[in-house]
Amino acid sequence: MQGSEKIIDVCIRGAGIVGRTLALALSRQGLSVALQTPAAPGTVREDVRAYALNAASVALLEQLKVWHALAADARTAVFDMRVQGDDAASVLRFSAWQQKVRELAWIVDAAELEAELAAAVRYAPHVQVTSLEVPAALRVFAEGRDSAGRDQVGVGFETHDYGQRAIAARLSTDAPHAGVARQWFNAPDVLALLPLDRPHAGHGLALVWSLPAERAQALLSMSDGEFEALLMQATAGAAGSLRLVSARASWPLVLARASRVHGAGWVLVGDAAHVVHPLAGQGLNLGLGDVAALSGVLSSREPWRSPGDAALLERYARERELPVQAMAALTDGLLRLFAHPSPWARELRNRGLGLVEAAAPIKRWLAARALGQ
Ligand SMILES: Cc1cc2nc3c(=O)[nH]c(=O)nc-3n(C[C@H](O)[C@H](O)[C@H](O)COP(=O)(O)OP(=O)(O)OC[C@H]3O[C@@H](n4cnc5c(N)ncnc54)[C@H](O)[C@@H]3O)c2cc1C
Numbered sequence: 423m424q425g426s427e428k429i430i431d432v433c434i435r436g437a438g439i440v441g442r443t444l445a446l447a448l449s450r451q452g453l454s455v456a457l458q459t460p461a462a463p464g465t466v467r468e469d470v471r472a473y474a475l476n477a478a479s480v481a482l483l484e485q486l487k488v489w490h491a492l493a494a495d496a497r498t499a500v501f502d503m504r505v506q507g508d509d510a511a512s513v514l515r516f517s518a519w520q521q522k523v524r525e526l527a528w529i530v531d532a533a534e535l536e537a538e539l540a541a542a543v544r545y546a547p548h549v550q551v552t553s554l555e556v557p558a559a560l561r562v563f564a565e566g567r568d569s570a571g572r573d574q575v576g577v578g579f580e581t582h583d584y585g586q587r588a589i590a591a592r593l594s595t596d597a598p599h600a601g602v603a604r605q606w607f608n609a610p611d612v613l614a615l616l617p618l619d620r621p622h623a624g625h626g627l628a629l630v631w632s633l634p635a636e637r638a639q640a641l642l643s644m645s646d647g648e649f650e651a652l653l654m655q656a657t658a659g660a661a662g663s664l665r666l667v668s669a670r671a672s673w674p675l676v677l678a679r680a681s682r683v684h685g686a687g688w689v690l691v692g693d694a695a696h697v698v699h700p701l702a703g704q705g706l707n708l709g710l711g712d713v714a715a716l717s718g719v720l721s722s723r724e725p726w727r728s729p730g731d732a733a734l735l736e737r738y739a740r741e742r743e744l745p746v747q748a749m750a751a752l753t754d755g756l757l758r759l760f761a762h763p764s765p766w767a768r769e770l771r772n773r774g775l776g777l778v779e780a781a782a783p784i785k786r787w788l789a790a791r792a793l794g795q
Contacts, residue, residue: 431453439692470533498599572694598624719741
């Protein structure tokens, strides 16, 4: 690098939801940001997923003026949640009024959130979008689970493959969704139906169905009619008569964590730092938690510290250690208990659901973790 070359404050590699949100948050502090996109972008497919976002993530998007820019039908409040074990009698119910909150979570259309963030980044001061690496005081790798930057700085990524895939799709139902999110633990499958007004106000649902990889492949190659029939069987009609209104897409499921999240002038955020199973809908919430923490640490830095200062990055790493560790343990523990086919695990989970349902303080504690409180 030439001595006369201007160094910007932060270069973020990866313009997914986490990278873009971070670019916006840092630009509001007056930091100069380069947001690096791939030099040769692959084929872009519309994301059929919908994300469950907790109160902390929504608050961050509100601060950045993105939340209210989302179309009204692209975000739907969840007021009730029903979790069912493989015994029809074992049901756990959470409600916003019991939890003393306005809503338990919001379900957000993934493609709409990406598009609104992209629009906000285009108009953000101090942010340049580029396909080139830009010299910066701090480099942030926000490249998702297959981060090449993480490999370049020599950081390990301990990965446990669950041998499962999650199928996502959009559905419509003849019964109103009424803001109820439903989840079935039917070992080893985990099936979630999340209320989302797009594309059918009051009657739209987002599906996330985690299954052993081979069975997932079989379900993906079925006709729409056969797939819908299996869905009806798995949900026993509890969410009404279900019809596919999008293509089906699938993702491999892993638990993974980087051995370090910072080093000399670089830091990891989002799925580049940690990946959890989607059964609790928390991966993106963790990534947005990284954004809030890193942005907070940088905004409160002493004036003599550069954004790449080691002490600052250490503060960020310390702040994220516990929440990431706790969520990885919670999702992994739930999966091991709920996806295990043995009779003892079945007995334990069904009794466990009944006990938690009867124990209000434990229920409140579990819900508070999911709400990001
Ligand atoms: C089926 C499913 C359902 C889920 N549901 C939920 C949910 O309900 N709630 C929730 O909180 N989370 C959920 N998640 C998790 C969530 O999808 C991820 O945690 C989140 O998308 C991670 O965002 P990210 O920006 O870190 O990474 P990504 O979304 O992977 O984005 C990374 C970006 O970096 C770019 N990139 C990669 N390499 C380079 C490079 N070398 N140079 C430049 N750019 C690069 C990529 O093109 C991409 O745009 C779910 C996940 C799955 C699979």
